[in-house]
Amino acid sequence: MWTEFAYQAQPMRVTFGPGRVRQLAGEVEALGLGRVLVLSTPGQEELAMRVAGMLGERSAGVYPKARMHVPVEVAHAARATARERGADGCVAVGGGSTIGLGKAIALAHGLPVVAVPTTYAGSEMTPVWGLTENGVKRTGRDAAVLPRSVVYDPELTATLPVGLAVTSGMNALAHAVEGLYAPDASPIVSLMAEEGARAMVDALPRLGTDGHEARTRALYGSWLCGAVLGATTMSLHHKLCHVLGGTFDLPHAEVHTVVLPHVVAFNAPAAEAMRDALERVLGTGDPAGALWDLAGSLGAPTALADLGMDERDLPKVVEAVLGAPYANPRPVEAEALQTLLAKAQHGDRP
């Protein structure tokens, strides 16, 4: 039973529904924005062009150069483009990389961001920014980077390849898991986390077969999981993924997919609420094993080795994690962390 908590709601507007992107111009207008720069990755330029077309004279054109982990050079160039084109806001159409670029512009120039997410990463719901310089990723929290408006349109996720959708969904599940044992957890966060995890676990196996319905449910789950991430402090899982992704340049969603079952197994003895919620969601007394089975059954990676991690670098991960520790329900010691990482490296079932 909850006896004590604090909860800070995020000041943003969220709209959700198939075809919702066609109402984007209204969202931009409601924020009082007259000229917005549309951001995307090179692979989603065509979608960004369509979105710019929908915005008509409120569009300041497309900047299609977003890249994973927001390299500072890309951020500088995008900020310069926003200035040259007289943009008073940005519309980020894409996954965490594109929304991250919008946040980088907001961080420097205060331009409001409207996010149109097309993956399940959840960045649109958080005030967390990240910038990578000389291979080192810096992150921080700043209310200025929190998108003012988020438009979830499941139709835009139809093109997300199933493999990417599955790992992105596991990334979302990780937000829910850590929200359930965060030091600043609260009743509303726990409700969002369990409901988000349930929607995602239900949708993931059906993404390839039930198309629209499953993707709608997954996007709904990703919203809730992202909201959990935005409302809580990250723990061991996110720290590990941050080090593995940032220092060893491993792919973001895939790393989350491999590491999550092992962190759930590690933390389960010290995180009763998380264990109980996951047991309800997954319908088993072994949530860590069930998450590993789920990923494997959907063809997602289960070993860091398969993502290109060199086993000889694992001690550096241990050092980095212990050197600047995050909160965690179970104390993290070197030996236990080595065991956890060795299992993740080899793809052992937790």
Ligand SMILES: NC(=O)c1ccc[n+]([C@@H]2O[C@H](COP(=O)([O-])OP(=O)(O)OC[C@H]3O[C@@H](n4cnc5c(N)ncnc54)[C@H](O)[C@@H]3O)[C@@H](O)[C@H]2O)c1
């Ligand atoms: N700040 C935060 O709160 C936060 C939260 C989660 C992730 N992130 C960051 O986001 C990045 C990862 O984001 P991601 O996992 O969404 O990957 P991503 O944005 O890099 O997208 C992966 C690839 O999928 C393509 N893609 C995206 N949506 C698509 C669609 N619907 N159809 C076809 N292709 C599509 C993209 O163009 C890209 O090539 C990392 O840098 C991570 O650190 C930040």
